[in-house]
Amino acid sequence: MVTLVSWSEQDFELLERCNTPEMTAYLGGPETPEKLRDRHRKYVDNAFTGQMFVILTAAGERAGSIGYWEHAEGDETVWETGWAILPEFQGRGLATEAVHEVAKVAAASGSHRTLHAYPGVANTASNALCRKAGFTALGERDFEYPKGHWMRCNDWSLDL
Secondary structure, three states: OOEEEEOOHHHHHHHHHOOOOOOOOOOOOOOOHHHHHHHHHHHHOOOOOEEEEEEEOOOOOEEEEEEEEEEEEOOEEEEEEEEEEOHHHOOOOHHHHHHHHHHHHHHHHOOOOEEEEOOEOOOHHHHHHHHHOOOEEEEEEEEEOOOOOEEEEEEEEEEO
16 A cells, blocks of 8 residues: 655655666656756645655655646647656555556546556556556657657556
């Protein structure tokens, strides 16, 4: 069982721990310290439409992060989600539980009908997670993340 708690000042260390070559291999690599600080500030100030959370295990350990935010998809705006689970917590089903929890929060907002995830086509773990969490595969597409870095990804959609 996981609990999602709102991102706070004290969570910068978690962001740093997720900013490794291993953890960002499918996301264009680690961010610079300046970009990491800017992203942390954005999360703390909730300076976007959506929310970031820390994923806590049943024992209260910080296992990773997950969030949802608005994304323009063609002529529609949808919720997008993304997650990071620290290596020592991977393979325990925590990410699947966290996706279910964030989907509930996104659905409760009433703003958009679907939640999308865009893992790189080579990211077998995240694509398997999307299948396990009940997303529907819509096909491959090019996706820009981070800004200036294009990648081939799968577009997964979950009806809220």
